[in-house]
Amino acid sequence: MIEARELTKRYGEKLAVDHLTFEVKPGLVTGFLGPNGAGKSTTMRLIMGLDYPSAGSVTVNHRPYHDLEWPLREVGGLLEAKAIHPGRSAFNHLLMLAQTNQIPRRRVDEVLDLVGLSSVARTRVGGFSLGMGQRLGIAVALLGDPEILLFDEPINGLDTDGIRWVRGLLRDLAAEGRTILVSSHLMAEMGRTADQVIVVAKGRLVANMPIDEFTSKNSRRSVLVRSPQLDDLRTLLQGAGASTSDESDGSISVLGLSADAIGDLAARHSLVLHELTPQSGTLEEAFVESTEGNIEYQVRSITSENNPRKETS
Amino acid sequence: MSTAFTKTLAPLPPGRYGFWGIVRSEWTKLRSVRSTLWTLFITVFIGVGLGAIVTSARASRFSSRSVAAQLTFDPTRSSLSGLLFAQLAIGVLGVLVVSAEYSTGTIRDSFAAVPRRSWLLAAKVAVFATITLVIGEVVSFSSFLIGQQILSGKTPTASLSDPSALRAIFGGGLYLFALGLIALGLATIIRHTPTAISAFVGILLILPILASVLPSSYADDIGRFLPADIGTVMISAHREGNGAFNPWVGFALLCGYAVTLLIVGGVLLVRRDA
Numbered sequence: 156m157i158e159a160r161e162l163t164k165r166y167g168e169k170l171a172v173d174h175l176t177f178e179v180k181p182g183l184v185t186g187f188l189g190p191n192g193a194g195k196s197t198t199m200r201l202i203m204g205l206d207y208p209s210a211g212s213v214t215v216n217h218r219p220y221h222d223l224e225w226p227l228r229e230v231g232g233l234l235e236a237k238a239i240h241p242g243r244s245a246f247n248h249l250l251m252l253a254q255t256n257q258i259p260r261r262r263v264d265e266v267l268d269l270v271g272l273s274s275v276a277r278t279r280v281g282g283f284s285l286g287m288g289q290r291l292g293i294a295v296a297l298l299g300d301p302e303i304l305l306f307d308e309p310i311n312g313l314d315t316d317g318i319r320w321v322r323g324l325l326r327d328l329a330a331e332g333r334t335i336l337v338s339s340h341l342m343a344e345m346g347r348t349a350d351q352v353i354v355v356a357k358g359r360l361v362a363n364m365p366i367d368e369f370t371s372k373n374s375r376r377s378v379l380v381r382s383p384q385l386d387d388l389r390t391l392l393q394g395a396g397a398s399t400s401d402e403s404d405g406s407i408s409v410l411g412l413s414a415d416a417i418g419d420l421a422a423r424h425s426l427v428l429h430e431l432t433p434q435s436g437t438l439e440e441a442f443v444e445s446t447e448g449n450i451e452y453q454v455r456s457i458t459s460e461n462n463p464r465k466e467t468s
Numbered sequence: 469m470s471t472a473f474t475k476t477l478a479p480l481p482p483g484r485y486g487f488w489g490i491v492r493s494e495w496t497k498l499r500s501v502r503s504t505l506w507t508l509f510i511t512v513f514i515g516v517g518l519g520a521i522v523t524s525a526r527a528s529r530f531s532s533r534s535v536a537a538q539l540t541f542d543p544t545r546s547s548l549s550g551l552l553f554a555q556l557a558i559g560v561l562g563v564l565v566v567s568a569e570y571s572t573g574t575i576r577d578s579f580a581a582v583p584r585r586s587w588l589l590a591a592k593v594a595v596f597a598t599i600t601l602v603i604g605e606v607v608s609f610s611s612f613l614i615g616q617q618i619l620s621g622k623t624p625t626a627s628l629s630d631p632s633a634l635r636a637i638f639g640g641g642l643y644l645f646a647l648g649l650i651a652l653g654l655a656t657i658i659r660h661t662p663t664a665i666s667a668f669v670g671i672l673l674i675l676p677i678l679a680s681v682l683p684s685s686y687a688d689d690i691g692r693f694l695p696a697d698i699g700t701v702m703i704s705a706h707r708e709g710n711g712a713f714n715p716w717v718g719f720a721l722l723c724g725y726a727v728t729l730l731i732v733g734g735v736l737l738v739r740r741d742a
Binding site: 182200203204205206207220221223224225226227228229230232234235237238239240241242243244247248250251252254255256257295300302327330331332333 | 473474475477478480481483484485486489490492493494496497500501502503568569572573574576577578579580581582583584739741742
């Protein structure tokens with residue numbers, strides 16, 4: 156269990172995290188979503204006691220991180236891939252962490268095996284690819300077999316197999332009853348992994364709910380309609396308060412009426428329908444929808460697209 | 469969903485993480501990176517090697533020097549002159565022990581594993597101090613023994629049975645030890661490798677130059693507080709003039725500098741964001 160109350164972090168003038176209040180519950184994969192610069196990494200650093208909050212508080216297992224008896228055995232974190240001395244081997248990096256929390260040496264070999272790095276365990280990390288660095292970061296998080304796990308952008312740099320592996324790992328860890336918080340700016344990816352989403356933009360909480368609810372609440376449900384009497388139908392639908400847009404393949408997309416209502420309306424006016432397909436919204440649409448109207452965020456997202464840098468705050 | 473978990477998580481062991489584990493971890497950190505091993509090797513190589521070169525140059529020129537110079541010749545100090553080069557390597561190592569954690573990002577994993585940051589710093593100091601003390605004394609004793617062999621027959625020599633020579637040899641190791649901790653303290657405050665190394669070199673090499681251009685009455689007053697001058701006194705068997713501190717007072721001063729820097733660094737380490 157992770158609990159944040161009015162958690163706030165200010166760097167100079169900039170509010171990186173703005174009064175965030177949320178809970179992350181055990182047994183679920185909780186997706187932590189937001190564009191780059193939304194405050195996800197900062198929040199994770201605050202949870203792990205690396206940065207100090209300007210106001211508010213955050214606890215893990217009902218205690219501040221600093222009060223944990225066995226930090227690595229209670230909380231594991233992948234905060235930044237390849238934030239490891241390039242001259243040290245993966246084995247020695249894990250060993251020196253294990254020694255601080257009296258984690259047995261065999262557990263080091265175990266996690267190296269688990270993430271598939273056994274064969275390169277004794278070579279210097281400097282030669283690792285980003286994907287291998289990411290796997291090593293996951294090994295660091297799993298080292299103490301902790302109940303609470305934080306992963307900041309764990310699939311960055313992984314290939315398709317790696318992504319599938321991480322997705323399975325997160326699901327398995329949650330099924331074991333652990334508390335999993337995993338951040339991403341890739342909405343589509345989260346849609347396949349998370350049970351719950353916490354959405355932030357500009358450091359503020361936008362949503363915190365089950366992923367299905369988030370998707371259905373925030374995406375417009377459109378209906379795809381195909382008809383030989385399209386012109387009459389269009390006028391009829393607009394008269395009933397719906398908005399329509401023409402699709403390139405000759406069909407129209409209708410917003411504001413359900414598929415049932417459109418079918419009833421067409422039948423009452425003896426119009427022929429060839430297709431009537433409800434389109435379910437995607438998480439991606441839902442995210443855009445939920446953060447729309449936040450002009451500052453839109454400006455930010457444009458600049459971050461033009462200037463794709465790693466999130467540093 | 470939260471009812472049928474597939475695994476019972478292992479219970480935590482009793483007690484909590486302790487200091488000894490952090491010390492073992494710091495030892496692993498130090499020995500597992502080639503650059504620290506190289507720096508230690510270079511410390512020994514420079515200390516002993518350059519000391520021998522300087523000593524043999526002095527030995528060959530000895531007969532052509534003035535009587536006054538011959539009378540004040542300090543064979544102990546001459547054989548230990550390599551330490552004044554080795555101090556730079558020790559300083560670089562002291563800086564890297566802390567600053568490399570910041571430059572590589574390892575510090576975040578270290579703090580996550582040991583949220584009690586004062587313990588982390590204390591364990592670093594304990595491991596590094598032990599190593600520099602051992603290396604420092606090894607360099608100092610080897611330099612002395614090799615140096616006296618080189619001087620033998622050409623100049624007066626000193627022996628281990630001479631208490632003031634023995635004090636200077638121990639002093640040489642202690643000097644490197646204290647300087648290493650000063651460098652570590654500086655790096656804890658500054659965090660950035662090149663800046664911390666520059667600060668260390670500045671204190672050691674630039675401050676004495678600045679002090680020497682002051683009027684002589686000030687120069688001696690200020691100079692005796694500088695690490696480099698204290699070091700010269702510590703490795704000399706003969707008494708240094710110019711109002712310099714007694715070698716043990718000088719060593720206490722160096723330790724005072726180191727402790728002050730480490731306390732300031734420790735407070736910043738605990739308070740600052742990682």
